[in-house]
Amino acid sequence: MKQLIWMALTAVLAVAAFADDVAMFRGGPAHPGVTSDQAPREFHRVKWKFPTGGRIYSSPVTANGLIYFGGDDSNVYAVDAETGVQKWMTTTGGPVNSTPAVVDGNLYVVSFDGRLYCLDALTGDIKWKFATEGERRFEAKGIHGFKPRNQTFPDLFDTFLSSPAVVDGVVYFGCGDGNIYAVNGSDGELKWKFKTNDVVHSSPAVAGGIVYAGSWDSYFYAIDAATGALKWKFQGGEDPVIHNQVGFQSSPTVKDGIVYTGCRDSNLYALDALTGKEVFRSNNQGSWVIVTPAVVGDTLLYGTSDSRVVRAMDAKTGKDKYLEKAQGFIFSSPTVAGDVIVHGTFAGTLEARDLATGKLLWSFRTDGAKQNPFWALTPTGDMNTQFVFNTQYFYLEATVKEFAPGVVFSTPLVSKGVVYFGSTDGNMYAID
């Protein structure tokens, strides 16, 4: 009997260890965003902070006692999880606004130089690079109402690159060239590519032999993981005038036969994973849903941009459970760690909330938010539009100012009671 209990215990521990070892965006190829690790219910201290040369949009993952992430200073970093001391740094040819995946000793990450990199996870040495047809941001004439109306602008809110999902030795990722790629993890050989009609910066979710990803062409796609053949596609909203309410920037989550994805058209869609038939939609009156949703038990969680709410609902019906106001726009996906939700905001805060009620437990302000350069934020965390968008022809200036105050785009990682996240102030933070 003792032996049976021990075997059962070992099996449970092995499963738990495996779950914690999936070093990938949102904790695995289906993007669960849920960990059994408990996030602190009270803020205690900054355990360490690690400075980089640029902003951080990438999300941290952990393996081998290291924290891995990318920086828009073109570097991929491995930092000791305990001390915050750099183990290695490898430079790519462009900003690394993608989250690494670490599998079988290899690290896979996408750079704005249009390449998928495979690095040795322990040394950072480059093993191979796979060249796509080239990265680019989503762009459109007069996007978001920018002037002049006939000028084509890259979308300043298209901040993330697609993060690789790795299943059975195959690396799946999207690209600004409009393709969704499947590449052999061992040698970087192309397995297949699937063409959409615009930028794919959504990170593919893979479950049940199907790859799910959205495109800025307004469609959400389900593709056979083995062949690259289309299974089904679903169309979100369109916005041919200012291109503000169009495109799947969000990355999907797959749970219990339903695929959940946010959309720039301000809906959160729940779709049947096998057929693409709409199960329900949750509308947010113009507010984008950029984040990747999390599903814990029967609860679906996500955050919104302009209305800046954390929203919890029944995962099968879409019936609201609670809506709680955050301190800023939310691009950072919610991580559920034990009975706590953690997420970042545009106001430069990392917020911890009670899972059951959504109420704020504690909030941490980044160095950049405390400094508040250009007075880009109001004391309540709103964007200070007078100082950020202070001319009608504001595109470049706004880009610099809006992202300066320590914005947290990065999705938090919770491991061994420590919360890790990056900020546009250039720091990777570890707090507990």
Added chain:
Amino acid sequence: MMHMNLMILFALATVHPQDSVDGRYEGVIHMPMIDQRVILDIDHGPKGEARGSIILPGLNVKGESATKVTIDGDKIHCEFAGIYGGVEVNATLANSGLDAEFKQAGNVAPFHLDRIGAAQVDLSKSLIPLPDDLIGTWKGDYTADFTRHLTLVLKNEGGLPVAEVTVVGKRVTKVPVDHVEGAGGYLVIKASPFGMTIEGPHKKGADEIKLTISYAGLEIPFTVRREKGK
């Protein structure tokens, strides 16, 4: 006994400056319109040589290795030639940190750096010698409109990696290489004035390397083979 004491005193005198200087320093330069954070790391290598690197958050400068570091008593001088315009930091140990002057592209600003912990000096891979199996002459052809012959001479000089690249097409071009790294199984050669990069993985002991040459938006794969006897 006196001789012994003198030796100990001498040892203390030589060790002390290192101990007092090595560390991570952080400060802010008040430039017009913006406060620029600076993180400076200084330590000493295994042969006692002074080393340094710098981080300029927001300017995409992370762990730029110092091309020159001199320490004279409480005075420190660091140069970072790899940063556009060249950066120099002249500093004096003071007030639990450094009173310093920052120079870049002809602009000068005084600032103070606080000592915040142990040094974490970044050493560029371009400072690591090439492995023995890369040393030698390699030749290969690539085609862009017409076929060009490329000769690559790899060697170490003064413990630093060096690459000489010659391209023979309609004329002979000696490529102005300014960055070489080959440690870790991946060769990277850059010629910034040409916007050219030659790179690829190399296998230990192999007599050929599959490379990609990138310039002017082109990416051309080609193979170089070791010239026999070289």
